[in-house]
Amino acid sequence: MRGLVAVDWGTSSLRIARMDAQGRVIEERSSAQGILIVPGGDFATVFIAACADWVRADGSFCLMSGMVGSRQGWLEAPYCACPAGFADVAGALAWLMPAPGGARVAIVPGLSCEHDGVPDVMRGEEVQVFGALQVLDLQDATLVLPGTHSKWVTVRGQQIHGFSTFMTGEFYSLLRQHSILSRTLPPEDGALDEAAFDRGVTQALAGGSLLSTAFSVRTLSLMDRMAAQALPSYLSGLVIGEELRASAPAGGMVVVMGAPALAVRYERALAHLGVPTRRVGSEATWRGLWAIAQTLERGTP
Amino acid sequence: MRGLVAVDWGTSSLRIARMDAQGRVIEERSSAQGILIVPGGDFATVFIAACADWVRADGSFCLMSGMVGSRQGWLEAPYCACPAGFADVAGALAWLMPAPGGARVAIVPGLSCEHDGVPDVMRGEEVQVFGALQVLDLQDATLVLPGTHSKWVTVRGQQIHGFSTFMTGEFYSLLRQHSILSRTLPPEDGALDEAAFDRGVTQALAGGSLLSTAFSVRTLSLMDRMAAQALPSYLSGLVIGEELRASAPAGGMVVVMGAPALAVRYERALAHLGVPTRRVGSEATWRGLWAIAQTLERGTP
Numbered sequence: 001m002r003g004l005v006a007v008d009w010g011t012s013s014l015r016i017a018r019m020d021a022q023g024r025v026i027e028e029r030s031s032a033q034g035i036l037i038v039p040g041g042d043f044a045t046v047f048i049a050a051c052a053d054w055v056r057a058d059g060s061f062c063l064m065s066g067m068v069g070s071r072q073g074w075l076e077a078p079y080c081a082c083p084a085g086f087a088d089v090a091g092a093l094a095w096l097m098p099a100p101g102g103a104r105v106a107i108v109p110g111l112s113c114e115h116d117g118v119p120d121v122m123r124g125e126e127v128q129v130f131g132a133l134q135v136l137d138l139q140d141a142t143l144v145l146p147g148t149h150s151k152w153v154t155v156r157g158q159q160i161h162g163f164s165t166f167m168t169g170e171f172y173s174l175l176r177q178h179s180i181l182s183r184t185l186p187p188e189d190g191a192l193d194e195a196a197f198d199r200g201v202t203q204a205l206a207g208g209s210l211l212s213t214a215f216s217v218r219t220l221s222l223m224d225r226m227a228a229q230a231l232p233s234y235l236s237g238l239v240i241g242e243e244l245r246a247s248a249p250a251g252g253m254v255v256v257m258g259a260p261a262l263a264v265r266y267e268r269a270l271a272h273l274g275v276p277t278r279r280v281g282s283e284a285t286w287r288g289l290w291a292i293a294q295t296l297e298r299g300t301p
Numbered sequence: 302m303r304g305l306v307a308v309d310w311g312t313s314s315l316r317i318a319r320m321d322a323q324g325r326v327i328e329e330r331s332s333a334q335g336i337l338i339v340p341g342g343d344f345a346t347v348f349i350a351a352c353a354d355w356v357r358a359d360g361s362f363c364l365m366s367g368m369v370g371s372r373q374g375w376l377e378a379p380y381c382a383c384p385a386g387f388a389d390v391a392g393a394l395a396w397l398m399p400a401p402g403g404a405r406v407a408i409v410p411g412l413s414c415e416h417d418g419v420p421d422v423m424r425g426e427e428v429q430v431f432g433a434l435q436v437l438d439l440q441d442a443t444l445v446l447p448g449t450h451s452k453w454v455t456v457r458g459q460q461i462h463g464f465s466t467f468m469t470g471e472f473y474s475l476l477r478q479h480s481i482l483s484r485t486l487p488p489e490d491g492a493l494d495e496a497a498f499d500r501g502v503t504q505a506l507a508g509g510s511l512l513s514t515a516f517s518v519r520t521l522s523l524m525d526r527m528a529a530q531a532l533p534s535y536l537s538g539l540v541i542g543e544e545l546r547a548s549a550p551a552g553g554m555v556v557v558m559g560a561p562a563l564a565v566r567y568e569r570a571l572a573h574l575g576v577p578t579r580r581v582g583s584e585a586t587w588r589g590l591w592a593i594a595q596t597l598e599r600g601t602p
Contacts, residue, residue: 112524116507119520149516165520166512167480174475179468206417208547210511211467211540215450219420219466223413239512246509 003060005051006289009068010124011036014046015285018054023290025283027054035067035074043074044100055103062105063289066124069094069107079112079121085159086130090295108292113162120165124285125151131288132255132280133158143255144247146240146262148173152247166243175214175235184221189232192265196230200237201244201269210242240269248273255280304361306352307590310369311425312337315347316586319355324591326584328355336368336375344375345401356404363406364590367425370395370408380413380422386460387431391596409593414463421466425586426452432589433556433581434459444556445548447541447563449474453548467544476515476536485522490533493566497531501538502545502570511543541570549574556581 004023008015012034018027029050038046055062069077077094092109099105110123125145132143139158145151148169154161175181176189207213217235220226226234248254253276256263260281267277305324309316313335319328330351339347356363370378378395393410400406411424426446433444440459446452449470455462476482477490508514518536521527527535549555554577557564561582568578 116504118504118517119524119526120516121520121523164513165516166510167515168512170480171512174479178475178479179471203417203419209467209543211469211472211544212465212547215421215466215468216419219422222422223420225420242510243512246513 004290004293005054005060005062006286006293007047007051007062007064007068008066008124008127008285008289009064009073010034010066014050016051016054017286018051018060019286019290023287023294025286035070035072043068047074047105048100052101052103055105056101060103061293062099062103063093063108063293064105065108065127065285065289069109070123073107075107077107077109079110082111082113082163083156083159083161084111084126085157086291086295088159089126089130090292093292093296108289111160111163115162115164120163122151122163122165125153125163126160127288127292128257128280128284129153129155129160129288130291131284131286132257134287134291135280135284136255136278138255141255142249142252143257144266145257146266147258150243164247166247168239168243171210172236172239175217175239176232179214181214181217181231181235184218184228185231185235186228189236190229192236193230193233194268196226196233197237197265197268198272200234200239201241201272202237204238204241205245205272207242207245210238213238213242236265237269240265241272244269244273248275251275253278257284258282305591305594306355306361306363307587307594308348308352308363308365308369309367309425309428309586309590310365310374311335311367315351317352317355318587319352319361320587320591324588324595326587336371336373344369348375348406349401353402353404356406357402361404362594363400363404364394364409364594365406366409366428366586366590370410371424374408376408378408378410380411383412383414383464384457384460384462385412385427386458387592387596389460390427390431391593394593394597409590412461412464416463416465421464423452423464423466426454426464427461428589428593429558429581429585430454430456430461430589431592432585432587433558435588435592436581436585437556437579439556442556443550443553444558445567446558447567448559451544465548467548469540469544472511473537473540476518476540477533480515482515482518482532482536485519485529486532486536487529490537491530493537494531494534495569497527497534498538498566498569499573501535501540502542502573503538505539505542506546506573508543508546511539514539514543537566538570541566542573545570545574549576552576554579558585559583 004019006017014033015030093106096105141155143153150166150168153163305320307318315334316331394407397406442456444454451467454464
């Protein structure tokens with residue numbers, strides 16, 4: 001196949017990689033032009049400005065993932081139901097017709113699954129997971145993608161069997177900015193205080209619910225039992241520990257994905273549970289899109 | 302003893318009851334003048350305007366509870382450590398010297414306790430609990446005081462042995478107003494949708510953490526599996542169910558206190574666990590203050 005223009009277009013950012021015929025990233029571009037701030041919903045104009053030169057130069061295929069395929073995005077790509085693998089996703093691409101400038105542009109669908117009658121969804125993370133499986137050469141895995149809405153993903157035989165969403169990053173922000181705890185916390189998070197973070201993790205793992213453990217941010221401060229500068233790290237430990245209490249597997253390795261600053265915290269918290277980890281960074285998205293593009297070229301779906 | 306002017310002065314409200322020599326409430330007054338909006342911290346002026354006529358007329362003793370005794374209040378009444386009963390609290394009153402207009406005015410201290418090295422505190426709820434013990438004539442009890450910060454209280458031999466705080470009401474407001482879920486929820490909560498509330502309770506009781514179950518508000522809406530009007534009741538069931546999952550006793554009766562609208566929800570949720578309940582309303586505060594005043598008169602502390 002020719003090269004690939006790989007696009008990760010999320011709620012708050014747009015990232016693009018130009019990949020050569022061997023799947024190597026030649027160049028990357030990124031901006032804060034997430035789908036929520038595309039003027040007038042004119043995705044084509046933003047797309048052309050961002051990478052039409054690459055598409056034209058290489059006659060490349062362009063594959064996009066993320067919220068660009070949601071109802072608020074460029075073109076809705078309906079969710080694939082789990083279990084789903086590369087081939088399922090590659091066979092359910094939403095093609096932009098006509099695409100700007102005559103390019104071949106497709107959007108990767110998100111995934112859906114169901115627990116006890118309640119649906120769960122992801123968009124974009126499925127591509128990162130497929131990429132991580134390539135990078136680490138794994139058939140089976142448990143993966144965590146930390147973030148505003150963390151995802152815990154179970155893979156069996158290179159298929160995503162199911163996943164769960166945790167609003168961990170969002171709860172941290174809500175408590176940090178809008179709750180009574182915000183009065184106690186210093187204006188800036190500052191560097192990670194490892195001892196305070198560890199104490200938060202331990203507290204959450206032993207506790208029954210964040211509804212209760214979160215209040216300790218206030219009382220430890222009120223009773224002068226923890227310095228104000230340490231409280232953001234403690235709260236971070238509480239929310240991440242709460243996520244792990246409800247989701248971490250009893251045994252086996254966990255693949256931790258995403259930005260280093262957050263991945264380090266998850267690795268540290270998982271160590272409390274004696275869970276070994278492996279790390280995969282943001283290159284997973286490009287590897288995942290490349291893998292889907294290859295499946296498509298081979299005509300296997 | 303003479304009558305009592307009983308004052309419940311919290312963060313966002315001021316309630317006052319005039320009680321006769323038999324402890325009957327003759328008259329009540331209330332305003333939104335909570336301690337956070339007392340102009341210039343001039344509590345004396347607000348107090349005199351609110352009830353000096355009652356104090357002067359009866360030559361009454363005045364007993365106050367709530368956040369008025371906090372560091373941000375009129376006079377700090379240091380916390381009593383649990384276990385603590387009527388007599389402990391009555392012996393640790395903070396006296397206002399001089400009190401406005403020569404009145405005898407005292408503030409009831411709050412309580413503190415500790416779980417696994419983490420402190421917990423209450424102010425005002427201890428008086429409601431003492432009152433409920435009087436109303437129901439109980440020696441031992443488990444009580445819940447629902448609210449912004451719900452309290453679960455364990456009483457043995459009329460002493461408060463320990464308690465736990467759950468930020469349930471505050472989490473509801475945070476998710477309702479500031480989270481991604483606010484985009485899905487209708488502008489007004491509307492009447493309670495019992496089926497949706499029950500579904501939320503069931504979901505939370507079976508779930509591992511609100512971090513995860515809260516996301517179902519979004520997905521049920523996204524997948525058109527629940528009407529928008531039902532979502533606030535569902536979210537209410539999720540947060541109350543989460544509190545019960547972490548706090549409800551395996552057996553025995555629970556005393557549910559506070560305002561009827563919220564008490565009804567807790568009773569309904571506790572019924573899911575087969576836990577019988579008894580209700581005590583806002584009269585508990587006056588009964589509690591009266592009981593402390595009586596202990597004081599008898600000189601037992």
